[in-house]
Amino acid sequence: VVWFSGERPGDTLADEPAIVTIDIQTNAGANVWVTIGDRNLRGFAGAANRLLPAGTYAATWQPGQFWGGPDVESGTLRAVVNAWSTNDAPDYVVFDLATKTNVFFYTSAETLPRDLSDPIYRNDWLVLRRCHAAGLPWRRGTPSTEYERRAEPPYCEEAFVCTISEDYYLAVFELTAGQWKWAENAWEPDFSNDPESACLPVHTISWETLRGKNTTYDWPTKGHDVDDASMLGKIRARLNGYKFDLPTAAQWEFACRAGTATARYFDGAGDALDAHAWYAGNAGGQVHRVGAKKPNPWGLYDMHGNVLEWCLDWRGNFSSNGGDVMEDPVGDASGSGRVKHGGCYTQADGAPFR
Numbered sequence: 001v002v003w004f005s006g007e008r009p010g011d012t013l014a015d016e017p018a019i020v021t022i023d024i025q026t027n028a029g030a031n032v033w034v035t036i037g038d039r040n041l042r043g044f045a046g047a048a049n050r051l052l053p054a055g056t057y058a059a060t061w062q063p064g065q066f067w068g069g070p071d072v073e074s075g076t077l078r079a080v081v082n083a084w085s086t087n088d089a090p091d092y093v094v095f096d097l098a099t100k101t102n103v104f105f106y107t108s109a110e111t112l113p114r115d116l117s118d119p120i121y122r123n124d125w126l127v128l129r130r131c132h133a134a135g136l137p138w139r140r141g142t143p144s145t146e147y148e149r150r151a152e153p154p155y156c157e158e159a160f161v162c163t164i165s166e167d168y169y170l171a172v173f174e175l176t177a178g179q180w181k182w183a184e185n186a187w188e189p190d191f192s193n194d195p196e197s198a199c200l201p202v203h204t205i206s207w208e209t210l211r212g213k214n215t216t217y218d219w220p221t222k223g224h225d226v227d228d229a230s231m232l233g234k235i236r237a238r239l240n241g242y243k244f245d246l247p248t249a250a251q252w253e254f255a256c257r258a259g260t261a262t263a264r265y266f267d268g269a270g271d272a273l274d275a276h277a278w279y280a281g282n283a284g285g286q287v288h289r290v291g292a293k294k295p296n297p298w299g300l301y302d303m304h305g306n307v308l309e310w311c312l313d314w315r316g317n318f319s320s321n322g323g324d325v326m327e328d329p330v331g332d333a334s335g336s337g338r339v340k341h342g343g344c345y346t347q348a349d350g351a352p353f354r
Contacts, residue, residue, distance in 0.1 A: 015054060016054065017051060017052060017053045017054065017086060018051070018052060018083035018084060018085065018086070019049075019050070019051050019052075019083070019084040019085075019086065019089050019090065019105045020047060020048060020049070020050060020052055020057070020081060020082070020083055020084075021048065021049055021081075021082045021084065021090060021105065021106070021107055021111075022041070022044060022048045022049075022059060022061070022079055022080065022081055022082070023035050023041065023079070023080045023082065024036050024040070024041060024061065024063075024067075024077065024078075024079055024080075025077070025078050025079075025080055026069070026072060026076055026077055027075070027076040027077075027078075033078065033080075036067060036069060037110075038107065038108045038110035038111045039110045039111075040066055040067040040068075040069065041061075041066075041110075041111045042066045042111065042112070042113050042114075043061055043062045043065055043066035043113070044059055044060070044061050045059065045060045045061075046058050046059035046060055047059045048061075049104045049105050049106055049111075050103070050104060050105065051086065051103065051105070061079070084105070089105055089130070090105045090106055090107045090130070091106070091107060091108060091129060091130040092105065092106040092107070092108065092109060092111075092112065092127065092128070092129055092130070093105055093106075093127075093128045093130075093169055094106065094112065094121075094125050094126070094127050094128075095125065095126040095128075095239050095242070096124065096125055097124055097125060097126055097179060097182040097183075097238060097239070098124045098182065100238055100239060100240065101240065103239075103242075109129075109172075109299050112127070116172065116291065116299075117291070119198070119199055121172070121173065121291075122173060122176045122178055122179070122198065122199040122289075122290055122291065123176065123178035123179065123198050123199070124178070124182070126171065126179060126239075127171065127172040127173065128169035128170060128171050128172065129169065129170060129171075129172050129298060129299055129300060130167055130168075130169050131167060131168055131169070131170055131251070131254060131255045131298065132167050133163075133164040133166070133167055133168065133251070133254050134164065134165060134166050134167050135163055135165065136163060136164070137161050137162070137163050137325055138161070138162065138163070138254060138257070139159055139160070139161055139261060140159065140160055140161070140162050140250060140253055140254075140329070141158050141159040141160055142159055142263070160326060161325045161326070162250060162325060162326040162327065162328075162329050163325055163326075163327050163328070164250060164251060164254060164327075164328060165327060165328050168247070168251055170247060170251070170252075170255045170300060172291075172295075172299060172300055172301060173201075173290040173291050173301050173302065174201040174202070174290045174301075174302050174306060174307060174309065175201065175202045176198060176199055176200060176201055176202065176290055177197055177198050177199075177200050177201075177202060178198030178199065179202075180202050180231070181198070182238060183231060183234040183235045183238050184231075184234060196289070199289040199290060200287055200288070200289060200290070201287055201290050201302070201306055201307045202307075203287055203307040203308075205231070207246075207310050207338045208230075209230065209231055210230060210231045210232055210246065210310060211226045211227065211230050211231075211232055211245075211246065212225075212226050212227025212229075212230045212233070213227070217230075219312040219313065219314075219330070219331075220312070220313075220330040220331065220333070221333060224243055224245045226245065232244055232245060232246075245312065246310050246311055246312045247311055247312065248311060248312050248313055248328075248329070248330055248331070249311040249312070249313040249329075249331065249339040249341065250313075250328070250329045250330075251311075252309065252311050252339075252341045252342075253341065255296075255298065255300055255303070256296065256300070256303040256304075256341070256342070258296045258297040258298040258300070259297060259298075260297070264276075264304060265296045265297060265303070265304075266294075266296075271294065273304070273305075275293060275294050276293050276294050276296075276303075276304055276305070277293060277302070277304035277305025277306070277343065278292075278293065278302070278305040278306045278345045279304075279305045279343060279344075279345060279346075279347055279348065280345070280346055280347055280348045281348065283305070283306075283345035283346075285345070285346070286345065287306060287307055287345055288306060288345070290302055290306065293305070293306075302342070303342055304342060304343050305342070305343050305344060305345060305347075306342075306344065306345055307342075307344050307345065308340040308341070308342055308343065308344045309340065309341050309342040310338060310339075310340055311338065311339040311340070311341055312330070312331075312338070312339075313329075313330060313331030313332075313335075313338065313339045314331045314332050314333070314334055314335025314336075314337070314338060314339070315331075315335045315336055315337050315338065315339050316331055316332035316335045
């Protein structure tokens with residue numbers, strides 16, 4: 001077991017709070033240090049992968065359990081402590097729904113304490129992934145040549161260039177019945193209290209159930225205000241006020257595309273729709289366990305198919321910007337209904353942007 005606090009016992013994190021992560025490195029010769037790899041950085045206990053105020057801390061790591069590498073000689077292994085600013089956090093955040101107080105930060109999915117296939121991430125924990133979007137111009141919507149493009153109201157898939165002003169975090173999995181249970185202290189309707197049902201996505205839930213009445217908690221006029229009695233209000237209370245909300249349609253699409261510009265993020269990559277989505281052709285008329293298909297390039301699951309995903313915006317035409325780059329598009333002040341993206345298990349093609 002390796003014990004450390006900084007480079008030696010007693011080091012202090014000074015001045016302001018920071019998120020602390022730790023890398024273990026080995027000496028590759030000629031004073032060249034290399035990481036042992038993200039997957040081997042599991043098993044930290046104590047003051048690692050946490051937001052910490054200034055102070056003195058200790059952490060432990062168990063190499064015998066989590067690292068299958070060779071034996072090392074004295075002086076050839078070191079711990080490198082990294083302090084992240086609170087406004088520039090690592091890419092993965094994990095909220096412990098059971099304890100309500102534990103929040104953990106990880107530099108990659110490989111450094112999470114368990115594989116993402118573990119049911120705990122669909123029941124007791126909520127995992128979010130950072131989307132690096134700040135200031136990047138990208139093409140939203142679809143070109144006129146795209147197959148089955150829908151440019152008519154209320155879908156209006158006209159292509160235009162936009163930017164999102166800040167990075168944001170999006171849940172790796174669709175919200176599940178097990179996670180709903182922690183917020184509601186009851187099971188989501190239509191699901192029984194069993195482990196398999198707990199991993200199924202919440203569905204048949206209205207936008208108003210999630211956020212509150214449209215007329216009172218309207219987006220964009222009321223911003224991110226939600227009803228305390230709504231699903232998101234209860235999740236916020238469960239997690240000590242972290243302001244979770246639905247993504248805007250632009251945030252959802254940026255995350256789904258994951259840097260691609262094709263109709264689906266996997267088009268041209270050699271992977272068929274069956275590998276990435278539950279849709280009418282393979283779902284058997286029912287929803288399925290979240291995360292059972294392949295993720296997109298940013299590690300987000302079920303972005304196509306399984307269940308439709310609510311966004312904040314009203315459906316409407318976003319392209320009336322005269323060709324200029326639109327920053328943080330939020331949709332019209334009213335419309336015929338809220339945007340739902342991602343396609344679902346009853347659709348023929350897992351329709352990505354409907």
